[in-house]
Amino acid sequence: MTDQLTIAVLGGGSFGTAIANIIAVNGHKTYLWMRDAERAARCQDIRENPEYLPGYKLNDNLIATADLQAAVESSDVVFISVPSKSFRDVTRKVAPLLKADSIVVSTTKGIEPESFTLMSQILEQELDDVHIGVLSGPNFAKEIVQQQQTASVIASDDEQVIECIQNILCSDSFRVYSNHDRYGVELGGALKNIYAIVCGMAAAWGTGHNTQAMLLTRSLAEMGRFASHMGADAMTFLGLAGVGDLILTCTSDLSRNYRVGFAVGQGKTLEQAVEEIGQVAEGVNTVHIVKQKAEELGVYMPLVTGLHAVLFEGVGVEHIARKLMMGEQNTDVEFQTKN
């Protein structure tokens, strides 16, 4: 085992709690920071996060706190695990508290709308003297705390980050692979949320296996095409943070994005669907942001366009399904490299 380090995980939702607990189980002093002091005190007291992961005991090395300074100032590694909407705000709060040379890792799977900024790019913009990484992969928080065998990816161009994060997270139930394509890994995590909504919607519609296989495969083609245009490595999309996470979230109702799609497919409004979930479903905003970017770049993304039309333009699913099957002229080539 590696030397004992002090780690802070910022964001006391499902994933922050699951990641903090893995590190605590591995023997490191781990702060789990949440903004609500009452909730933090309760988690610390009952050794459980009842709101997000009820029934799972928190390891004794985990300290739930609402004191951001105490959590961050002595930490060697800081994970940020809040929804993308709050990411820049939390990063700014943390900036003056970080130890020089510390490692900061994003686990957030979203995109900031202004100028299409990924979370690790926000870290680059807002922080000095830190080493940056991204953790992403097919990782349901609930299955992590159940110690189901799980794999994830640490992406960084900094070997020190890769080695440290593998050391503090790896166990016999959690394996961490490395990848130097930070942009691709991060983009994969954000894009798959869109297709999870599509697949949830299709499932509510009662689609068969043929349709599901078609949707999954065309989702992968579409996200890979977009990512290549954005400069990501196409190979990344064949890995855990690409097709791995796509399969996970497009086939399971443990995914909040899938559940949003399922609820809308059953006839609920988007607002009702999001409210019912009560946790973040990043794909709802990401579809907006990606549609805009794809139009700007001239990348053909029929599933993104179709989902946007259903969610935000009042177009019926039947109409979109028919349109997708008929295709547009010259779009039935399986591998389109140009657009």
Ligand SMILES: NC(=O)c1ccc[n+]([C@@H]2O[C@H](COP(=O)([O-])OP(=O)(O)OC[C@H]3O[C@@H](n4cnc5c(N)ncnc54)[C@H](O)[C@@H]3O)[C@@H](O)[C@H]2O)c1
């Ligand atoms: N849940 C998973 O299985 C999972 C797995 C991998 C990655 N992720 C990603 O991790 C991110 C967080 O997901 P989650 O599942 O933990 O979400 P969640 O909705 O369960 O929890 C988010 C937490 O962030 C807190 N928060 C929101 N705004 C904040 C702010 N301004 N300051 C402090 N805290 C704030 C909320 O109070 C909540 O505790 C998302 O981008 C998600 O896509 C989730």
Ligand SMILES: O=P(O)(O)OC[C@H](O)CO
């Ligand atoms: O519940 P979702 O849809 O946000 O998915 C959670 C994770 O991203 C799965 O890897």
